[in-house]
Amino acid sequence: MNTYIEFNAVYVIVAREFKKFIREKSRLLSTIARPLLWLFIVGSGMSRLVTTSIGVPYMQFIFPGILGMTILFSSIFSSISIIWDKEFGFLKEILVAPVSRFSIVIGKALSGTVLSTFQAIIILAFFPFIGLSLGIGQIAEVIFICIALSFSISAFGIVLATFYDNYESFSVIINFIIMPMFFLSGAMYPVKLLPVFLQFVSRANPLTYGIDAMKHAIFTHKTGVMSPDFSYIIDIAVLIGTSIFFVLAAGKAFESKK
Amino acid sequence: MPIITVQNLTKNFDKITAVNDISFEVEEGSIFGFLGPNGAGKTTTINILCTLLSPTAGKTFIAGHDCMKEPSEVRKAIGLVFQDTTLDKDLTAYENLIFHAYLYNVPKQKMRERVYDALKFAELYDRRDDLVKKFSGGMKRRLEVARGLIHRPRVLFLDEPTLGLDPQSRANLWEFIKELPRQHNVTIFMTTHYMEEAEVCDRIAIMDNGKIIATGSPAELKTTIGGDVVYIRTADNSKSKEEIKRLLGFEVSEKGDELYMTCAMGDTCIPEMLRTIGGRVLSVRLQRPTLNDVFLKLTGKAIRDEEASSNDDVKTFVRAYRRKH
Numbered sequence: 001m002n003t004y005i006e007f008n009a010v011y012v013i014v015a016r017e018f019k020k021f022i023r024e025k026s027r028l029l030s031t032i033a034r035p036l037l038w039l040f041i042v043g044s045g046m047s048r049l050v051t052t053s054i055g056v057p058y059m060q061f062i063f064p065g066i067l068g069m070t071i072l073f074s075s076i077f078s079s080i081s082i083i084w085d086k087e088f089g090f091l092k093e094i095l096v097a098p099v100s101r102f103s104i105v106i107g108k109a110l111s112g113t114v115l116s117t118f119q120a121i122i123i124l125a126f127f128p129f130i131g132l133s134l135g136i137g138q139i140a141e142v143i144f145i146c147i148a149l150s151f152s153i154s155a156f157g158i159v160l161a162t163f164y165d166n167y168e169s170f171s172v173i174i175n176f177i178i179m180p181m182f183f184l185s186g187a188m189y190p191v192k193l194l195p196v197f198l199q200f201v202s203r204a205n206p207l208t209y210g211i212d213a214m215k216h217a218i219f220t221h222k223t224g225v226m227s228p229d230f231s232y233i234i235d236i237a238v239l240i241g242t243s244i245f246f247v248l249a250a251g252k253a254f255e256s257k258k
Numbered sequence: 259m260p261i262i263t264v265q266n267l268t269k270n271f272d273k274i275t276a277v278n279d280i281s282f283e284v285e286e287g288s289i290f291g292f293l294g295p296n297g298a299g300k301t302t303t304i305n306i307l308c309t310l311l312s313p314t315a316g317k318t319f320i321a322g323h324d325c326m327k328e329p330s331e332v333r334k335a336i337g338l339v340f341q342d343t344t345l346d347k348d349l350t351a352y353e354n355l356i357f358h359a360y361l362y363n364v365p366k367q368k369m370r371e372r373v374y375d376a377l378k379f380a381e382l383y384d385r386r387d388d389l390v391k392k393f394s395g396g397m398k399r400r401l402e403v404a405r406g407l408i409h410r411p412r413v414l415f416l417d418e419p420t421l422g423l424d425p426q427s428r429a430n431l432w433e434f435i436k437e438l439p440r441q442h443n444v445t446i447f448m449t450t451h452y453m454e455e456a457e458v459c460d461r462i463a464i465m466d467n468g469k470i471i472a473t474g475s476p477a478e479l480k481t482t483i484g485g486d487v488v489y490i491r492t493a494d495n496s497k498s499k500e501e502i503k504r505l506l507g508f509e510v511s512e513k514g515d516e517l518y519m520t521c522a523m524g525d526t527c528i529p530e531m532l533r534t535i536g537g538r539v540l541s542v543r544l545q546r547p548t549l550n551d552v553f554l555k556l557t558g559k560a561i562r563d564e565e566a567s568s569n570d571d572v573k574t575f576v577r578a579y580r581r582k583h
Contacts, residue, residue, distance in 0.1 A: 012360035020348050093344040096308055097361040098333035 005106055009099040013107030014114055017078060021115050028119075031077075035070045035123050039063065039130070042188075056219060059130045061226050064214035065187025067142070068207050070123050071116045071150050072185075076178055078112040079157025083167050101255040105158055109247055112154025113147060120146040134218065141217040148239040149210030155246030156206065162253040186211050191229040209238040259322070261286040261413055261445045262307065267316035269302050276302040278468035279316070284461070286412070287439050289446040291459035293549075295557065299468040300449045301341070304417055307447075308338055321412050334362070337406030337414045337444075341421055343398050345405075347391035351382050354390060355405050362409035372408050379441075380404035380434075396427030400434060407442055414438065416448040420455060432458055453549040462549070466557045476549055483547040483555055486524030488531070489516045492538040505534050513554070520555070 021027065039062065047058035085091040094104055124142060127134055134142075160173060184198060185207040191199055202208045213235035215228040228235075260283035269277040277299040284290040294300050305311040307318055309329040317324065323331040345354050355373040364372060377383040380400040382393075390398065399419060406414050419435065420428040436458050438444055450456055457476050464472045464479075472479060492498040499510045499517055508519040508527075521527035524544040532539060545551065 006363065008360045008363050012357050016346070016349065016353070016357055019353065020346075023348065088347070089340065089342045089344040090346050092310075092338075092340060093358070094361065096310060096333060096336075096338050097358075098330045098363075099361060100330075 004100050004102065006099050006103045009097070009103045010107040010110060013094070013104065014111045017081065017108075017111035018114055021078075031070065031074050031119055032122055034073065035066045036126070038069065039066045039123075039126070043130070056226060057131065060132055060219075062188060063127065063130060063132065064211045064218055065185065067120050067123055067146065067214055068149065068185055068187050068211040069182055070120050071146060071210070072153055072178060072182055072207055074116040074119050075112040075150050075153035076157040076160070076173070078115050079108060079154050080161050080164075080173065081111075082108060082158060082161040083164055083169070086165060087167060102251045105155070105247060105250045105254050108158055109151055109154045109250070112157060113150040116150035116154065117143065117146045120150070132218065138217055142214055145210060145213045145217060145236075145239070148236070148243060149207070149213075152206050152210070152239055152243040152246060155243060155250050158250035159246060159253055162250070181205055181207050184208070186215075186229060190226055206238065206242040209235040209242075213239065259286075260284055261321055262290075262447065263317075263319040264303075264307070265317045267303065267306065267318060268314045269299075269306060269311065270314045275468050277306070277313075280465070280468070280470045281316075282463050282470060282473060284413075284445060284447060286445050287443070288460040289436075289439060289448065289458055291456045291462040292447065292449045292465065293453070293456055293462060293553065294449075294465035298465040300465055301417060303465075304415055304447075304449070308336055308415060309333060334409070335412045337409065337411035339399070339402045339406050339414070339416045339419055341418045343402065345390045345398055345402060348389060350387050350389055351377060351393070351401055352386040354401065355408060358405050358408050364409055376404035376408050379407075394427070395423050396430060399423065399427070399431055403431075403434065403438075407438075407444065410442075411444060413445045413447055416446060418449055418451060420450065420452065428452070428455070453553060456549050464553060464556055471556050472552070479549065479552045480547040483551050484520050485522035485547070486527075487518055487520055487545045487547060487551050488524050488527055489518045489543045489545065490531070491516050491540040492535065493540060494538055498535045498538055501535050502531060506531060 039059065043059040043062050043066075046062075050058040082091065085094070121143065124139070124146075160177065164173070180201075184194070184202045185205055186202060187207075191202045191208060191212075194202060209230065212228050212230050213232060216232040216235065219227070262282075262284035264283070265281050267277055267280050268275065280299075280303070292300050292303070302311065306313050307320060307325060309325050309332050312326060317326075319325065320332045321335040323335065325332050346357070349357070352373065355376055356369065359369045359373055374383070377386050380397075380403070382397060382401055382404075385393070385397070390401070393401065403414070403416070403419065416435065420431055423431065432455060435446065435448075438446055448459070456462055459476060461473065461475055462479060463470050472482070474482075490498070495512060495515070495517055499512065502508050502510050502517075502519065508521060508531075510517050510519045512518075519527075524546075528542055528544065532542075
């Protein structure tokens with residue numbers, strides 16, 4: 001595989017997605033509304049049910065998970081814009097250009113990263129409203145994790161997009177990939193409380209490690225049932241490892257499309 | 259040296275042969291027309307030339323570069339306007355063009371200038387900040403053609419550029435396309451369904467069932483018809499057909515409810531025919547040869563006739579094949 005990267009091409013692919021995103025107010029609204037609904041409605045309902053003896057209030061506990069959810073939806077959706085481009089013919093304009101397939105994949109993955117991180121930062125700004133107090137260092141840490149997680153999931157989304165040709169397949173992706181990924185990521189409940197079989201699935205889910213890393217960064221409380229499931233080092237290593245793996249896989253999948 | 263060389267090109271999709279051992283050359287600075295009914299293999303050939311598809315056998319060169327071995331060099335040398343629009347409708351005209359300029363690595367200091375030139379050339383300068391979805395079909399086409407020229411390609415491919423346009427936009431677009439070789443020093447490789455539009459070509463290749471069945475300038479091709487075409491409608495076509503054949507020695511063919519025959523001098527042929535089968539003739543018309551007649555003679559069908567289902571099958575098949583691979 002040719003891994004040569006054309007910076008102009010990567011830049012313009014990202015710039016296009018960003019411009020379109022900014023223009024589409026409804027998309028911005030819906031991607032921000034979903035996590036906030038989960039955080040404030042599900043979160044406040046559940047916090048009546050779950051005692052604070054677990055270490056942190058439930059609404060705070062799910063905060064990293066909600067950030068993960070924002071990134072999951074936004075990254076998958078922005079990568080899957082490839083299917084849209086395919087349907088409306090624009091992908092052809094990109095494919096006939098003298099640009100390596102790898103640059104196109106990098107461009108698409110970075111578009112997803114920029115958009116997801118941007119949205120995650122908006123959600124992150126709500127932390128004072130749920131009683132969290134974060135220092136500048138912690139915020140920077142969380143943003144860094146958001147970038148790594150966004151890149152990994154975006155690259156995963158591109159791999160998915162190469163399997164589908166039309167956008168009717170969206171519902172399949174949402175029901176059979178996005179929702180299970182979310183529920184088995186430790187976002188709403190700790191992975192260690194899951195049945196063994198499901199724990200196994202959770203461990204194969206990159207989102208789990210992203211959310212776990214954010215738990216490390218946000219909570220100083222490191223014991224009890226709601227504490228992180230893995231070590232911080234493992235979380236970061238998995239995020240970086242899956243980013244590289246998925247982006248190479250996406251490049252490969254894209255190249256073999258003839 | 260020719261700018262495009264195709265040697266013994268063949269492309270199979272599983273069991274179907276879409277392109278069957280074709281060879282041709284295109285001279286630099288000319289307008290080359292690639293004609294044929296749906297499913298003849300035109301689009302497959304174009305996709306191979308522009309490196310989107312790999313051939314089963316044969317070689318293709320553009321501007322001296324092998325399409326298989328140096329796809330990147332070939333892509334730099336070509337511009338493309340596809341049958342279906344490939345503009346981003348949610349971006350403005352200007353943004354679509356600047357996107358293209360970045361993608362083709364146009365030097366930064368020349369980018370703006372070239373994009374503005376292209377907008378002026380497409381007569382869309384005043385609409386540059388409008389979203390493309392607000393444009394008419396003709397405006398989109400002009401924008402796409404202008405976009406295809408931003409990186410100064412040596413060959414511009416136009417695949418059915420006038421498809422779906424109203425007659426007036428079509429005429430305007432051809433005026434615009436005719437100027438390209440002179441103004442932009444570019445070779446045009448085009449396909450079209452409208453034979454009258456192919457008159458602008460310097461050379462034409464006619465393709466049918468994956469084979470090239472004729473090449474030449476429009477004038478040369480028309481002389482192969484061997485003269486004017488006389489169309490008649492009669493009260494009893496099969497009887498008249500038989501009589502004209504037997505008594506006058508003309509080869510008569512049938513199309514719809516008309517009979518037609520080719521004769522060197524149509525004006526003298528008509529009275530002769532009227533004397534022979536006079537009573538049965540309902541109407542007569544004389545047609546000077548057009549490319550459509552050439553096509554009709556070579557393939558036995560009009561280019562715009564609804565194609566027999568076999569060709570549609572090829573198209574569906576090719577689509578299914580692409581999806582699988």
